[in-house]
Amino acid sequence: xxxxxxxxxxxxxxxxxxxxxxxxxxxxxxxxxxxxxxxxxxxxxxxxxxxxxxxxxxxxxxxxxxxxxxxxxxxxxxxxxxxxxxxxxxxxxxxxxxxxxxxxxxxxxxxx
Amino acid sequence: xxxxxxxxxxxxxxxxxxxxxxxxxxxxxxxxxxxxxxxxxxxxxxxxxxxxxxxxxxxxxxxxxxxxxxxxxxxxxxxxxxxxxxxxxxxxxxxxxxxxxxxxxxxxxxxx
Numbered sequence: 497x498x499x500x501x502x503x504x505x506x507x508x509x510x511x512x513x514x515x516x517x518x519x520x521x522x523x524x525x526x527x528x529x530x531x532x533x534x535x536x537x538x539x540x541x542x543x544x545x546x547x548x549x550x551x552x553x554x555x556x557x558x559x560x561x562x563x564x565x566x567x568x569x570x571x572x573x574x575x576x577x578x579x580x581x582x583x584x585x586x587x588x589x590x591x592x593x594x595x596x597x598x599x600x601x602x603x604x605x606x607x608x
Numbered sequence: 609x610x611x612x613x614x615x616x617x618x619x620x621x622x623x624x625x626x627x628x629x630x631x632x633x634x635x636x637x638x639x640x641x642x643x644x645x646x647x648x649x650x651x652x653x654x655x656x657x658x659x660x661x662x663x664x665x666x667x668x669x670x671x672x673x674x675x676x677x678x679x680x681x682x683x684x685x686x687x688x689x690x691x692x693x694x695x696x697x698x699x700x701x702x703x704x705x706x707x708x709x710x711x712x713x714x715x716x717x718x719x720x
Contacts, residue, residue, distance in 0.1 A: 538612075540711070541708055541710065544707060584651075594641075594702055594707075595656070595665075601648075
């Protein structure tokens with residue numbers, strides 16, 4: 497079935513790297529996404545990766561995809577206090593017209 | 609700037625009193641989505657429009673309806689809000705053939 501799982505909370509110190517992990521169950525995932533949500537706000541698309549790729553880098557963000565293990569991670573280098581937010585992993589499946597299936601979100605706390 | 613706009617940002621309604629939430633977009637995207645996000649939960653798709661073609665998720669209650677009078681606007685109607693419908697309602701858009709969904713800031717609905 498469709499299931500996306502994330503750990504609920506991560507705390508890091510400013511300047512450290514953060515790694516947020518996600519697992520999914522459906523092997524027909526086509527794209528996998530990371531969204532950021534600040535308090536009281538909508539979702540901001542950070543990056544996404546096609547399921548045929550294993551890595552994508554975009555400035556401070558690195559996405560790693562292990563398709564065999566159905567594991568996705570988001571690494572944020574040099575984490576800043578402005579990175580504090582909830583991070584959602586999401587997937588789209590083949591043939592489902594772009595519907596996003598979200599994990600429950602990981603709250604990232606960045607301590608000064 | 610091209611964007612997804614939701615009005616109002618905060619809406620209070622009474623139990624059982626119909627309410628309409630509004631979404632507009634200047635991106636000229638042909639797909640529009642409505643998601644419901646309850647507190648500390650993942651967003652969940654209610655329905656989407658592919659142009660004028662309405663697509664309901666199987667588990668969306670009948671209490672929720674939607675209208676899309678033109679490309680730019682989409683409305684979410686809740687016919688008889690219950691206390692369990694209090695949530696953040698997120699509108700998103702995408703263009704067929706592209707993989708990004710762009711979200712509005714959301715409308716937080718309170719039911720008293």
